[in-house]
Each structure stands twice: as C-alpha cells, then as structure tokens.
Amino acid sequence: MTVRRLAALILVAAVAAGCGRISEGGVPEERMPLLASIWLTSQPAEPSAPVQIEVTSPGDDRWSREHTFQPGEELIDSIPLGEGRYRLTALDGSCGIDLTLAGEREADLVLRLGTDGQCDFIQAAEHPYGAVRHDGFAVLVAPGSRP
Numbered sequence: 267m268t269v270r271r272l273a274a275l276i277l278v279a280a281v282a283a284g285c286g287r288i289s290e291g292g293v294p295e296e297r298m299p300l301l302a303s304i305w306l307t308s309q310p311a312e313p314s315a316p317v318q319i320e321v322t323s324p325g326d327d328r329w330s331r332e333h334t335f336q337p338g339e340e341l342i343d344s345i346p347l348g349e350g351r352y353r354l355t356a357l358d359g360s361c362g363i364d365l366t367l368a369g370e371r372e373a374d375l376v377l378r379l380g381t382d383g384q385c386d387f388i389q390a391a392e393h394p395y396g397a398v399r400h401d402g403f404a405v406l407v408a409p410g411s412r413p
Contacts, residue, residue: 299348300369305400306354308341308377317341317379322353324364341377344400356385363387370395 306319313335320332335341349369355362356377361384365373374391391398 299350301395302347302349302367302369303372303395304343304345304347304352304354304365304367305372305374305398306341306343306345306377307375308379310379311342312338312340313379314338317356317377318358319343319377320355321345321347322355324351324353342400354387356387357383361385361387363389365389372396372398374398374400 304321308317314337316334316336318332318334320330323329331345333343347367349367349371352365352367353362354365354375361377363375367373372393372395373389374393376388376390377385378388379385
C-alpha cells in the first residue's frame with residue numbers, strides 16, 4: 267500500500283468517525299456543535315420537596331445529565347449544552363419538555379411545581395447566548411449515566 271493511499275484511507279476514516287467534513291478543496295474541516303444553553307428557574311423558587319431534573323438527548327440512550335435540588339434550595343440552573351435536540355424532565359418524568367436548541371442560543375425555562383406533585387415546563391424566552399445576564403447562583407447539571 268502506498269503512503270498516499272494510506273493517507274487517503276486515514277483521512278476518510280477520520281472524517282467518518284468525527285465531526286468533520288471534506289471541503290471542496292479536499293481539505294478536512296471540523297464541524298463541532300455550537301454552544302447552546304438552558305437557563306432553568308422554578309415557581310416556587312425554593313421547592314419544599316426534592317426536585318430531580320434530568321436532561322437527555324433523544325436517540326442517544328447513553329447520554330444524560332441530572333441534578334437533584336434539595337428542599338428549600340433555590341432551583342436555579344445553567345445547563346451548558348451544544349446545539350441539538352434535548353428532553354428535559356422533572357420529578358422522575360412527571361413532566362417534560364422537548365427542545366431543539368440552535369447554536370449560540372439560550373432557552374429560558376420555568377418549572378412550575380404544583381402542591382399536588384404535578385409539574386410543567388414553560389419556555390419563557392429564547393435569546394442569543396450571553397445576551398441576557400441572569401442573576402443568581404447556578405448549579406451546573408452534572409453528567410450522569412443512565413441505567
């Protein structure tokens with residue numbers, strides 16, 4: 267096998283395996299997902315019971331992030347992600363919302379918690395990433411693994 271043929275095979279394998287593509291000039295170009303984010307708050311701001319939040323990516327059963335807010339803890343969260351499709355759920359799936367995040371955008375969500383254990387998500391706004399300064403401490407939803 268010639269060096270040139272080996273280099274071509276490596277290039278094709280790298281592009282197929284990664285986030286790249288071949289430009290018109292035959293040069294590989296990397297195409298990483300653009301930054302996107304979810305800003306999450308709740309009503310009431312400090313729930314009286316634990317609230318588990320989970321973010322998953324439809325089509326990828328191995329990827330999830332989750333965090334449990336403790337009773338009396340302010341539910342405020344910044345969830346940095348990449349552009350793409352996501353599902354956000356709360357209270358072990360009692361409520362959820364499907365989102366498609368565009369690159370360089372941030373979705374502001376409010377989790378409304380009822381006294382009867384019911385919940386729902388409301389998308390309050392969507393804006394360019396970094397265009398709105400959110401006040402308050404943010405807990406980053408940590409990477410987790412799904413069973």
